[in-house]
Amino acid sequence: MTASHISSSLRVLPRLARAASGIALVIALLALWEASARLGWVDSLNWPPFTAVLAALRDGLWSGELPALLGNTLGYMLVGYAAGSAAGIALGLLLGLSPLLMRIVSPLVETLRPIPISAIVPPLILFLGVGDALKIFIVAFSSFFPVLINTVAGVRDGSPVLRQTARTLRLSRAATLRKLVLPGALPAIFAGLRTSLGIALVVAIIAEMVAGASGIGYFIVQAQYAMQPAPMYAAVLCLSLAGYALNRAILRFEKTALPWHGRA
């Protein structure tokens, strides 16, 4: 082992210690949770120990109940997400390429965008009733805007130098669009898709909680009324894992679709 090998391994030690410290913190907090519940430090019926939550999670998964609920929520969410994103990309491309259309449509979009999603649920109940159609619609509605805005930005912010390059090489309009504008806009579009995915899950849950009849959000609210903390916490845990997995999935997808784009 050369001197530089030894010294570089020694340098790695503090880095390992640091990475471990974060995990140690999480473990310590979980231990605190467990202890506080078992030892009765917290005076509440609704504070189950972490192990009880894990047990409920295991039961829920094995019995198929949690996967079914999750599947329900995710399924309708993805349908809405796909619809809203597709619409956002389509309109975004149109608006990005036509400044006039942009000027016409922009104030409309800017008026609708700041409305809190939760607020349009009650009117939608009137039209679509409580249930799955509402879920799809509201997820689509909320997915639409970030994708739209990012797509417009991606199309418009294409480097002017690249555009001039296309002109000096006398590329046709269709070719410029295909070879330059679209690929150039892809990173921004993906950023919008990522943002929308995060929002989509939250919105689906809100829809289920306020006006739902199925899915994991609805289950959580029901568990609250039934005062059953352990299954409820288990469902939340399940949801958080799903959210994490979705995020990783789209990052992986982005990497394969855009290998040339360095992460900022």
Next chain:
Amino acid sequence: MSRARLVERWLPGTLAVAGVLAAWELLGRGGTLNPALLPAPSVVLATLVDVVRDDALAPPIARTLALMATGYLIACACGIALGVAMGRSEAVHALMEPLVELVRPIPKPALIPPLFLFLGIGLQTMLFIVVLAAFFPVLINTVQGVRGVDPVLLDTARTLRLSRRATVLRVVLPAALPMVATGMRVSLGLALTLVVVAEMLAGENGVGFLILDMQRAFQIQKMYAWLVVLALLGLLLNGAFEWAERRALPWRAHLS
């Protein structure tokens, strides 16, 4: 910008909005729209005027806004403080990152029922929820902003021998401010949304509660009136934020 250019810029869009409203009104009057589902704008406006006349406009707005503002400010303060610490120090970042990455993917509305169950249904719980939700976008963006400060700027601070405090206050924070502002903008929308959800689930007053309550009581016109109020609230908050952002960061437009 000249008068003519201002008009050219805003006229098509304003006409579009006006057009939509006019079409809505005509459809409503003509009987195409079911008034029990979607009353005409004039009806909604009249209902709103009634509400104002009854002095019933201010209290729910005040309630909702107070809750939102308190939670939002606390979340921003905490998010920026921790964000700077995590952005500047690898040790702090490594310590906090797993915990943050664990809590972040949880859809915050899903935490409302557990928190209601555990902390009870009340103002403090609702405040806690708003803080929890608004905290993360600010934190994440602050960390990114601090870490993304141009190394040339940091080296400039070093070669001019600025103290650590001066470096953070005079170089790091201003440089990170655009990203922090983005996080704060996202959090603003999130805070409002979550206050409304919390009110709908277990509130007793406030704009969100009223919207759901009116729907359940089939007072459709009032529901839409309060919806318009909430939409305007969202618009105003957003506009105010963007105005403040432009004033605080005039140099942002000129960054390459």
Next chain:
Amino acid sequence: MKNFQLSAVRTTGTAPPPTHSTPDSPRADGIRLAHVARRFGSGDAELTALRDIELEVRAGEFLAILGPSGCGKSTLLQIVAGLLAPSAGEVLFRGRPVTEPPEGMVYLFQQYTKSLLPWRSVAGNVALAFEADRRLTRQQVHARASEYLGLVGLAGFEKHYPWQLSGGMQQRVAIARALAAEPRVLLLDEPFSAVDALTRVELQALVLELRRQRGLTVVLVTHDVDEAVFLADRIAILSKRPTVVEEIVETRIPHPRDAIETRELPRFLELRHTLMERLLGREPRP
């Protein structure tokens, strides 16, 4: 110690330049590089940028460091500036090893635009160099910033913002800010490579004049032979990677130097020719 400036100084009859601190004895401002090495990466991917640099910077001189691209000139200068640590060897300044940016030395960046704070005005940027001094009132801070801006020919631009200025003017702001820190040594990293030729000539004259007025020691990194010969008293020629100092040449060109006439002197042309041959790898003519 022979001081080049004394040999051909033209008295201009103007008032002495402002200094707000008493300068140390010039003898103390020399820099010594002893066996400085710098490696990047580790294991199989390890790259030796600087192998063994032995160099002395004499107090009060203008030293140019000339070398091909990629030879680690900027790395070397950053090590001298205390911004980067050497893998081996040390840099001594005022009798002490440099481990972090020392007092009395300021480094100027090649990317001067990025080094200016975009949210501060020009005066605000200059003030960054000394505003930490609690003894100054706000008016004094502003007045001093104006003073230094005047030195670089930017009087009246105090309230402008960096984005409103051309590249050459931005570099002047960076220079004013560096001077406002009252260094004895200026380290310039290819400061003029990103400005147009005419602006470059103006800025070169500015640097020479400022150095003369304040008796500064200047170390300039460049790949431009012309610039090195025009500005410097001595030129250190670097090899390709892994880099060592190949040779040190005395320019022996008299001061004051004129943008046009100095460049036509026989000595200038001869030196330029030799150095270009060196850098281009051509056989020297007999």
